[in-house]
Amino acid sequence: MGRSGRVTLSDVAKASGVSRATVSFVLNDDPRQTISAATRERVLEAAQDLGYVPHGIARALREGSSRVVVLNVDWGMEGNFSRSYVRGLDEELAEHDHILLVRHGHANPEATQKVLDTIVPRAVLRLGEVYLRGEEPTDEDWERGFAANAALQIRHLAERGHTRIAMALPDHDFPLTGARLGFAQETARQLGIPPLERFVVPRPREAGAAAVEAFLAAHGDVTALAAFDDDIALRSITALRDLGRRVPDDVAVIGFDETEYGSLTTPALTTVHIDAEILGRIAARAVLGIDTEGLAPVPGRVVVRESV
Amino acid sequence: MGRSGRVTLSDVAKASGVSRATVSFVLNDDPRQTISAATRERVLEAAQDLGYVPHGIARALREGSSRVVVLNVDWGMEGNFSRSYVRGLDEELAEHDHILLVRHGHANPEATQKVLDTIVPRAVLRLGEVYLRGEEPTDEDWERGFAANAALQIRHLAERGHTRIAMALPDHDFPLTGARLGFAQETARQLGIPPLERFVVPRPREAGAAAVEAFLAAHGDVTALAAFDDDIALRSITALRDLGRRVPDDVAVIGFDETEYGSLTTPALTTVHIDAEILGRIAARAVLGIDTEGLAPVPGRVVVRESV
DNA sequence: GCGTCCTACTAGATCGATTAAGTACCCCAT
DNA sequence: ATGGGGTACTTAATCGATCTAGTAGGACGC
Incomplete structure (x- = not known):
């Protein structure tokens, strides 16, 4: 010894x-x-x-990489999606004798390289996309699950009779932004409703109100807002109330990726709940080269409260 | 090559x-x-x-440990404190050629052991406490900064004339719970106000309202709530409003560890903003055995909005 | 001319596992 | 009795860096 x-x-x-x-x-x-x-x-x-x-280090030296998977999580992506995804990834990796470690902050290439050089992980993923090493995992399933969730949000508004819908966005992009918007737009097309307008709801509160006001002035026919996430949804609701608009009577708002805070506001936020645990498990298996059969993404569901 | x-x-x-x-x-x-x-x-x-x-792995094998520090973050600790702490830790470590990796979830010893065996990090910390390896860092400074923040919350209420203050708590403990409560109680003693009562505000919304109602029925003289964090504060405000109590006129509420959501409610939440970046840097240096002189924790500040 | 010291390097062990290549032994068929 | 083949192992190379112990060669003193 x-x-x-x-x-x-x-x-x-x-x-x-x-x-x-x-x-x-x-x-x-x-x-x-x-x-x-x-x-x-x-x-x-x-x-x-x-x-x-x-001894993991000795083994890693010999095998060429450590039994670690690193996940990059951009600031501001903490939500139910992120949480369940991390949990699924973590558990599935643990079941195959690997560990998950998370890096927070904006994912820049140098930082990733540093991680690669320092512990030579089996893979470096990024929440919302597969990032490095290993062959590209088939994230069709991923996309499919994700696309379905994006559609759900728009579909719910349409079912409630809304045809003029706008998307309320954060002031900077996340890895998923492009895909989300694309899927939402595609859903609108399929439902036969006009293309979704988009606008940004910045902070702080006053700036948000001003943005919403300006947007509604230019697009008076919009009756519903599909927010990028609950954060933006809550900012939108606050802005609408600050402007004297009634929610949901004047303008309905639906969130995305249920936050606990959404249940605490008046009106309480209707949102989309996403359980990404299976997506995390699928990502884990893809990374480890295990087939992912039998793992079906759990479809999202609308949490109906008061804002739509 | x-x-x-x-x-x-x-x-x-x-x-x-x-x-x-x-x-x-x-x-x-x-x-x-x-x-x-x-x-x-x-x-x-x-x-x-x-x-x-x-090659970090080869070096680690030879040196006995990798240039990695792992931080355990319990679920539900995502806030401004956590974020700034992680940022400070990350940056300071990077400046000394180390990297920070985060493990999410409840910190259990087996999981920690697994991390230790897999990558043999320089240290495993836990948000809120120093966890393993290396000599115990002098976290007096840490405690001091933290104690000051806990005091700030109580002091603000006292300054606004409140003398009957209760602490609203989450339904399970975090690493910091004990210390927080102790510091708050000590502050009350120093200010000459009665000991702080405590109660738990559970989810969901209805349960929270019931808990607040029961507590106020038993402690009718309480005029202010010091919440464990913004989450609890927001749940408390919602509960109070659901019960028909006016905030802050009937009961004032102050949060802790500013969340963005606090600015979006009505009334907007008064809370304590904590910049823990320096604490993160201090922890990093302690772990690396570098002296921490010149690093003074940034005092917290009260973000005065409408709920107190 | 011999020992001593200093400079400027090199050889090789080491960390702890994995794994290709080899060896010893026995069994059985020809 | 001889070769082929299987079983049950062992030896030693390897991954890539660090670091102890050594060595070659020159300068210097006496």
Whole structure:
């Protein structure tokens, strides 16, 4: 046992009277080796007794990468989607002997490179897109699940009789922005309603109100707002109320990616709840090269409250 | 250059016509070695030309730990505090050639052990406490900054004439809960106001209202609520309004750790803004064994809006 | 001319695992 | 009795950097 207090392969080898190689074969169940039952038993027992745990760094050096997956999460993407996605990713990776670590902040290439150089993870993902290493995972499923959710938001408004719908957006883009907008627009087209107008709801509160006011002045026929996320939805509701517009009677508002705060406002926010756990699991498997069959994304659902 | 496409020390050594050891000495500026200016120059140039970057895993194996610090963030701790803390930690670590990676979820020992075994980070911290490895950092400063913030909340209410103050808490504890409560109580004592009562504001909305109602029925003299965080504060305000109580006239509410949502409600939430960036930097230095002089925690400030 | 010291390096062990290549032994067929 | 083949292992190379222990060569003193 090294002075680091760690039990190494050599310790197990010594304790069970075989070579390091044999121990490695046994512990990794190497199918190309034939190990007698007796030896296998002795090795396993010794490993158990000594409390041997493989040294991830040594293994990573040999194998070419560590059993780590890094996920980049941009600031401002904390929501139910993000949370459930992270949970699914984390759990699925754990089930395959890997760990998930998250990097927060705007994902820039140098930072990613630094991570790559420092721990050589199996993959670096970005919330909303697959980012580096490994062959491109088939994120058709991903897109499909995601597209469905985007459609849900527009569809709900249409079902409630709204035909003039605008999208309220944050003042900077997220990885998903483009796709979201595309899917929403496509949904409008399919439903036979006019193309969705777009506008940005900035902070702080006053600026938001001004933006909403300006937008409605130019587009008086709009009766419903589909917000990029609950944050924007809440800002929109506040702006509308500050402007003396009634929600949902004058203008309806629907959020996206349920936040708890949405249930606390007056009127309470109608929004889309997304459980991305399966998406996280799918991403995990894609990264590890395991097939993803049997994992169907959970469809989103509309949480009907008062704002639509 | 190995087939992995990586430029290694050996490549640099070959290119500059010296041994690997010499390259290592030059690149690490080993003070125990004497290297001629000419050689140093050649090595540096070769490293530059080839784009050599040390392999973090190999280095970690040799050095005993990787240049990574892991931070555990419990679910539900996403706020301004968390964000600024993470930013400070991340930046300070980056300045000392380390990287920060975050683990989300409830911090359990097995998960931490897994991280330790997989990448052997320099340290595993937990948002709100120092967790493992290295000598215990002097978090007196930390506590001091944190204590000051807790005090600020109570003090603000007292300054507005409130003497019967209760603390509204979430339904489960965070790493900081105990300390927070202690500091708040101590502040009340110092200000000469009665001990703070405590109660939990659960979800969903109706349960929250019921809890607030029950509490006020038992403690009719309470005129102000100091919430554990903005989330609880917002739930409290909603509960109070649902019960027909006016905020702040009947009951004042102050939040903690400013959320953006607080500015969007009616009445807008008065809260405590905490910039924990310096705390993050201090934690980083403590972990790396660098002295933390010159880093003074930024005092928190009350964001006065309408709820107090 | 020999020992000593200094400069400027190099050789090789080391961290802890994985794995290709090899070896010893026994069994069985020819 | 000899070769082929399977079983059950071992030896040693390898991943890439760090660092101890050594060495070659020159200067200097006496």
